Amino acid sequence: MKLFTIAVSLLAAVLPLQAQHTQYVNPFIGTAGMGHTFPGACVPFGGVQLSPDTEMIPHNIQGKYQPRTYEYCAGYQYTDSTIVGFSHTHFSGTGHSDLGDILLMPGTGEVQINSGTAEHPEEGYRSRIDHSKETASAGYYSVELQDYGILAELTATKRVGVHRYTYPKGADGHVVMDLDHGIYNYDGKTLWAEVRVESPTLVTGYRITNGWARTNYTYFAIEFSQPILEYGYKDKAPVYYRGGYSGYKNFPEMAGRKVVAWFKFNTAEAPQLTVKVGISATGTSGALKNLRAETEGKSFDQIHSEAVAAWEKELDCIEIEGTDAEKTMFYTSLYHTMINPSVYMDVDGLYRGLDHELHKAEGFTNYTVFSLWDTYRAEHPFLALMKPKQAEDMIESMLKHYEQSAHHMLPIWSHMANENWCMTGYHSVSVLADAIVKGLSVDGEKALEAMVATSTTPWYDGLGEYMKLGYVPLEKTSTAASNTLEFAYDDWSIGAAAQALGNKAVAQEYFKRGSYYKNTFDTALGLARPRYADGSFKQDFDVKQTVGMGFIEGNSLNFSFHVPQDVPGLIDLMGGEKKFIANLDDLFGSNLPEYCYADNEDITADCLLGGYVHGNEPSHHIPYLYAWTKQAWKTQYWLREIMNRFYKPEIRGLGGNDDCGQMSAWYIFSALGFYPVCPGTDQYVLGAPYIPYAKLNLPNGKTLEIKATGVSDKNRFVKAVKLNGQTIKNQFLTHKQLLQGGSLEFVMSSRHK
């Protein structure tokens, strides 16, 4: 907590606005360990995430995978003591990664072209840092670069990263731009880069990369507040023809596979340099358009103020009471729910589509970064509830993806106009269904067409066999059992959408498919278990092992609960309520032996609660399943354990990858007292609030006050729930009930019912 205190106190010095909520945002939370968050500057849903990268571990060296790359999904680990530079694109909390585009690094003295190493930063342009001279807040980041004595400050708009470098007095300052740098890099990731010096203060260019995004186009337009004195570049890879005479110095066209450019300024006389970097996926003119539209004539401080104001506005959707620590955890989580998905279009609506062609977004904002295996659970339902405009635009973006897809499929895991096919299922259908059922403005007919097309793609991950056999056979894919469970849930959600849209035939067909989860259950065992095409179950089966047992990043003990669409049916399959409760108790109460997750990058001891894995998503709804039994108090009990253990307002505070806001959205819902166990229904299952008071400023203009007076670790149990004075007898609230606003009172108690 020491460092956080420093950050907040420095923050106070620079924050130009009243920071009612943003004062509690600490972007450092999750930047050590497994959180994979980044500390840099961005605005809500902004396409630019300008942040320091502390290390660039190549994805592989001579073909050999480098395991430490996993740590650097966001480019930054707080435990590092050097900074390579500041790049403009970062995922928030993912477990696989990419990006780190367009790295800038200021320096003094002789220009260095290589980045150097953490051990020997003096061998390159990187610099040592001292975290006591580093601050981060919503929309702002600053650090002193010790090797140069430069103060580097960062802020951002939606499409522009803004740097302010204050060089030491009298020093010859420069800026290095490394277009070969990247997160999850490998030799050759940058396919091509071009740079044009358009005028003494304007530089444009782009790079195309083959990373996790198979083909990623990142264009930029950079405006320097001072004229460039001299510039040049090095290209560390062979180029057939670069064109020109003087070539590497003061030649305004640069091009190559590994371009590192440098620009010198008269900082000896004018020590402060502001650098505005417009980013676009459509072209350098798009980047320039974004730069001009969002920052023309504005100072760094003004842009910073606007970034803070943008966060204040978005964070103001929920006002809470609680301790500073509680507010910090809450508002930082809320902040993390609004980084990804991110805007992916120019100010005038031009964007690069999945077909890599340029398209114009008519009447919607195009978004990217859809980590759907994670975010369909709570992140998208949270946005549907509190940010419906963004949720609707995200759905429209997914429908455009479908239209532009050579596979005629909705996104699985997509970013920067690429499908990366990460994880399993086709959970965009859940996002669409949830929005349709909850009455958001969605083109239902188009959505249903896309959902049906996606869910009938026979080559996709065993789906053809699933449609024939009623389950995915293990010989088809190593994740057969979890695929079956996920497909069945997704199919049920398509049925729910079809029902809401009045399409009975589709509803009937997909509700039937929604029951296919039963086909991968071993009723003798009372748990899910992968099967072969001949119907036989996998032998040598270990229900605790998270690797190689037919479940993706998980074991049968957790994944067997993945039937949110039919909990009563699941209870029956498990052998009745008693056995169901026993299974849940066992999950939370017993330990997971280390051999069960030793080979699983996404699971560590840090994210375990008994055998329950909160650090990875498939289990997120499980604590709420007691609500279907007579022991709903156990939900209340375990939720608080989870929140206390995995959500600490500390730098190493997150118990797992934040996964584009999913972990945080889980926290927001749970801290408020309810959770969307089954997106595609209109129900939020009741838990127990973590904080004594919250006011939701609902998007329809109404407010909902949530009170849990006296709540504490001791008073964690819910004695009664009253909505506008009426006691709720069910274990859930509906979307409509929440939107009606008013007062939701949880009567807390130290003893469970």
Added chain:
Amino acid sequence: MKLFTIAVSLLAAVLPLQAQHTQYVNPFIGTAGMGHTFPGACVPFGGVQLSPDTEMIPHNIQGKYQPRTYEYCAGYQYTDSTIVGFSHTHFSGTGHSDLGDILLMPGTGEVQINSGTAEHPEEGYRSRIDHSKETASAGYYSVELQDYGILAELTATKRVGVHRYTYPKGADGHVVMDLDHGIYNYDGKTLWAEVRVESPTLVTGYRITNGWARTNYTYFAIEFSQPILEYGYKDKAPVYYRGGYSGYKNFPEMAGRKVVAWFKFNTAEAPQLTVKVGISATGTSGALKNLRAETEGKSFDQIHSEAVAAWEKELDCIEIEGTDAEKTMFYTSLYHTMINPSVYMDVDGLYRGLDHELHKAEGFTNYTVFSLWDTYRAEHPFLALMKPKQAEDMIESMLKHYEQSAHHMLPIWSHMANENWCMTGYHSVSVLADAIVKGLSVDGEKALEAMVATSTTPWYDGLGEYMKLGYVPLEKTSTAASNTLEFAYDDWSIGAAAQALGNKAVAQEYFKRGSYYKNTFDTALGLARPRYADGSFKQDFDVKQTVGMGFIEGNSLNFSFHVPQDVPGLIDLMGGEKKFIANLDDLFGSNLPEYCYADNEDITADCLLGGYVHGNEPSHHIPYLYAWTKQAWKTQYWLREIMNRFYKPEIRGLGGNDDCGQMSAWYIFSALGFYPVCPGTDQYVLGAPYIPYAKLNLPNGKTLEIKATGVSDKNRFVKAVKLNGQTIKNQFLTHKQLLQGGSLEFVMSSRHK
């Protein structure tokens, strides 16, 4: 002539239209030896040049330059007996090269991914051919692929290459698409390629290459007349992430550095397959737009008919009488003047600019392939005279280049939205000046701004020193003397343009710079000679040596005549008319020893007439210089020698690279009896016609009949020239005189005056 006869007779069988002029076009002329023309199909100024490539000699192997690449500038040598495939972009007659984009090759049986070798074509997809089963005509090419028994036919529109493959009965046919193939290739030239199978009959994609065009974007949209049965690809280079499951077969997204794709068809049942390939530089949607706009609903035969009609229309600008051989040489030359420059924009005007951004051409057609060191001499003046609309659009394209240039310069040698900086001088200014002086519709103010900006770029090839010293010093560049001569001429042309535009100050300044040619003359020697900055001349000077003597691709004996703007001044410098004539006589009359050009790729014994080098451009105006003396008959004498020797209607008929129509435009002018010795004046210097009759159908609707009754090798001398009955006393005609039309009569004689 045997092969040509075959071609014509086959042609007659397939030509669907009356082919008044096109019957005399033989695209094979120049395809053996130094001509570097291609035999494939294109339309006038078309952006697609669909032609067979017979060999792909990599530009280098492990860093070592492969000299045979020079032979394959157009991808084809008639002496070869195998064909690799058919690619969509080719230069016409250049001496450096690039392109060969999007190669298709049909085949039967097992799909092969490598191209194989000329010695062992069976090891790859290439095929043996027999030139007796090969035909070429304007807008059409066909060949029998012996290894497969496939008849391949090609035709084209401006932006679409159209293939018709007739497979043998009962054979399983396929098409291979090699996106790694290219002309002047090297390992890694293709930076990235993507392919999408959009439907069973539509495939889109692109490749980006780093060739002579530093960054070249070629998009395509391919429509097959039959549905694809099965498809796949191989990528011979590592790719980090391709995305997807089945990967290499029937997966509709392909991507990589060395993609070779294949598509199978049911040719056993339907042996004929038509493949339409739309090409664009803006995107796959641009390529599809072009494909649809130019070929939708049209059969191969219909498109072929339209291509022939387009050529008929353009070739009809000049009607001649003469022998079949004379007509063949004339119309084939005329054909070669209208291949490059080529259209470089989509049907709706969208094009990729020099800044690699997309632009919309408003009110003009955007062109590319400006081989200006060659074409400013006769090709552009020819277009200004006979194709002014195209000439004006080319000038507008050059002005857009200037606007988009990071260097703020007009093109030097540009293609596919790239400046390749080839050769010396800044001859686009000559093209602009010539058009301005001749009254074409040009934005004069913009043009002058661009000309002045280009000619004052200090870093460019010694130009800064030239502006200071009055000549380019040899320590600055190895081509100092020819640079000085070329800069001086170019500067004079800027002066002429300024004068025509009424800008006296600029005219005065540039006329002065136009006299700088004198500063690189050694008056004691009477020839041009390079100097150092201190004023001293180069020692160890050999006036015949074409390498290393301060002249680009030439020697002092030829280059000293490069003063078209001031022939009287040159005569003085050389020591008076007698010495001037002696120098000319010496040039034509004496031999050039082999050691003088042994190291010069662009000069061979085939292109020499004594010491006069017709195969390369700097000498093209020299035969006309006798016109300034009392011995103008020597012009008449030598012109016929040159035409007889270097322009034969044979496959190995051209005495040097056609250089984007420059050699051919020289021939057209000279065969008509006049030549633009000094573009930027309105004068055409009189020579002697090669043919007895020509009628120019002038762009203003008037006609000019040119008669040279009885002209022959014997009657090669001009006794008198009468324009509309009035004897011409000068040795030139003006542009205005030509445009007034009427009759131009050359009275021929076997004896000179």
